[in-house]
Amino acid sequence: MNSARSTAGGTGDRTFLGMPAFPQAAARAVRDERLRANLRHATHTIRDKRARAVAELADWAQLRAAGKAVKDHTLRHLDRYLVQLEEAVTAAGGTVHWAADADEANRIVTGLVRATGEREVVKVKSMATQEIGLNEALAAAGITAYETDLAELIVQLGDDRPSHILVPAIHRNRSEIREIFADRMAAWGRPAPEGLTDSPAELAEAARLHLREKFLRARVAVSGANFMVAETGTLVVVESEGNGRMCLTLPDTLISVVGIEKVVPTWRDLEVFLQLLPRSSTAERMNPYTSLWTGTTDGDGPSDVHLVLLDNGRTAALADQVGRQALRCIRCSACLNVCPVYERAGGHAYGSVYPGPIGAILTPQLRGTASELDASLPYASSLCGACYEVCPVAIDIPEVLVHLRERVAEQGGHQLERAAMTAAGYVLDHPAALAAAERLASRTRRLHPRRMPGPGRAWTDTRDLPELPAEPFRDWWRRNRP
Numbered sequence: 001m002n003s004a005r006s007t008a009g010g011t012g013d014r015t016f017l018g019m020p021a022f023p024q025a026a027a028r029a030v031r032d033e034r035l036r037a038n039l040r041h042a043t044h045t046i047r048d049k050r051a052r053a054v055a056e057l058a059d060w061a062q063l064r065a066a067g068k069a070v071k072d073h074t075l076r077h078l079d080r081y082l083v084q085l086e087e088a089v090t091a092a093g094g095t096v097h098w099a100a101d102a103d104e105a106n107r108i109v110t111g112l113v114r115a116t117g118e119r120e121v122v123k124v125k126s127m128a129t130q131e132i133g134l135n136e137a138l139a140a141a142g143i144t145a146y147e148t149d150l151a152e153l154i155v156q157l158g159d160d161r162p163s164h165i166l167v168p169a170i171h172r173n174r175s176e177i178r179e180i181f182a183d184r185m186a187a188w189g190r191p192a193p194e195g196l197t198d199s200p201a202e203l204a205e206a207a208r209l210h211l212r213e214k215f216l217r218a219r220v221a222v223s224g225a226n227f228m229v230a231e232t233g234t235l236v237v238v239e240s241e242g243n244g245r246m247c248l249t250l251p252d253t254l255i256s257v258v259g260i261e262k263v264v265p266t267w268r269d270l271e272v273f274l275q276l277l278p279r280s281s282t283a284e285r286m287n288p289y290t291s292l293w294t295g296t297t298d299g300d301g302p303s304d305v306h307l308v309l310l311d312n313g314r315t316a317a318l319a320d321q322v323g324r325q326a327l328r329c330i331r332c333s334a335c336l337n338v339c340p341v342y343e344r345a346g347g348h349a350y351g352s353v354y355p356g357p358i359g360a361i362l363t364p365q366l367r368g369t370a371s372e373l374d375a376s377l378p379y380a381s382s383l384c385g386a387c388y389e390v391c392p393v394a395i396d397i398p399e400v401l402v403h404l405r406e407r408v409a410e411q412g413g414h415q416l417e418r419a420a421m422t423a424a425g426y427v428l429d430h431p432a433a434l435a436a437a438e439r440l441a442s443r444t445r446r447l448h449p450r451r452m453p454g455p456g457r458a459w460t461d462t463r464d465l466p467e468l469p470a471e472p473f474r475d476w477w478r479r480n481r482p
């Protein structure tokens with residue numbers, strides 16, 4: 001077994017298993033000055049470019065509304081469109097598989113790769129396969145998965161975890177990437193060139209040479225898809241590097257793992273998203289590479305094409321009238337780039353492949369809120385609303401965050417907050433009790449602590465508690481009104 005395989009086989013450092021709750025993970029991250037500098041530089045650069053790209057379109061608001069409407073319509077009739085998609089893919093020569101959860105999806109993909117007799121696959125960047133831990137499942141079956149997206153390659157070689165949807169290695173700077181390439185490429189295949197510097201051109205060339213031999217050798221590829229068009233059974237991958245297209249065209253077998261919410265009814269609908277996505281994600285007018293394939297075609301591309309439709313919590317999210325809007329997400333990552341919490345805490349603190357504001361609402365819906373980490377995610381926000389403003393499909397992330405906080409409170413998490421809210425609810429509902437509480441608070445004001453006790457202490461670490469007046473406003477009003 002080569003070292004690449006043994007590394008890929010682990011489920012320790014490279015997965016998010018066993019991560020602490022958000023506040024602890026974030027506290028550690030904000031003390032890392034280099035990480036914060038890398039994040040600040042990268043997010044500010046992308047967000048400024050995105051703002052300029054969006055401002056070029058006079059009808060951006062209408063496009064955004066259309067994207068929202070298409071997604072809402074599709075989600076409302078998801079059963080119908082998925083069946084239509086399955087029929088179209090099958091008619092075009094592809095095979096459709098349905099996976100209720102991560103284990104089933106991993107079993108299906110592992111079985112399909114085994115059936116080819118191959119022991120390695122090349123991968124197109126895919127959030128869905130990261131969500132289900134496919135690389136680890138394949139490694140357990142003795143199959144090595146090679147990431148071919150440049151940023152994913154950096155993460156894989158660095159035995160690291162992704163920290164951004166679009167730029168998974170956003171937490172790394174150029175000199176760190178040079179070190180990773182120089183130290184680790186040889187264990188995974190072609191070594192980095194001698195004397196490699198941290199110039200972007202040299203780093204890109206090192207990655208190109210390293211990956212090229214894998215593209216030419218691989219017989220099986222695994223991808224996700226940004227969209228699936230129900231009317232023709234067409235799958236769509238958009239990317240900037242062209243590495244995805246190599247995986248989608250050279251191998252004999254192509255296996256695509258795609259969340260069920262990625263379907264759109266028609267090509268006309270697709271047109272809306274092909275305008276919204278590039279400007280929101282990479283600030284480009286259109287993606288450098290937009291690859292589309294419909295089943296199989298003799299003598300052109302993979303001859304064995306499989307689509308694994310992944311639920312893994314999406315049906316449960318769909319059943320929640322407020323939370324279901326998270327399924328509109330097209331993974332552009334614009335919300336991450338404007339989020340003040342993400343900018344300081346970074347992506348790893350979210351303990352999921354989906355970091356930032358979208359992760360804070362999607363992960364607790366896909367995984368539930370039973371664990372301490374997942375229950376902490378809806379609180380990983382200042383509710384400033386910047387994420388909603390930039391979202392190209394108008395997901396009201398603050399609304400869903402508050403909704404999920406309610407869910408966490410109802411299931412018994414954050415008990416102090418719940419008790420305080422219950423008491424406040426009673427007092428605000430009973431005017432006499434409210435007046436008595438105000439008087440009591442005013443009379444005892446000199447005894448009040450300067451800092452809040454318990455979990456509220458963190459809030460007063462950086463703020464002064466406002467001083468209470470000697471007399472409640474109601475009493476003052478009663479004495480002074482004309």
Ligand code: SF4
Binds near residue numbers: 332392395
């Ligand atoms: S929630 Fe909206 S802004 Fe965030 S990644 Fe999804 S589509 Fe983009």
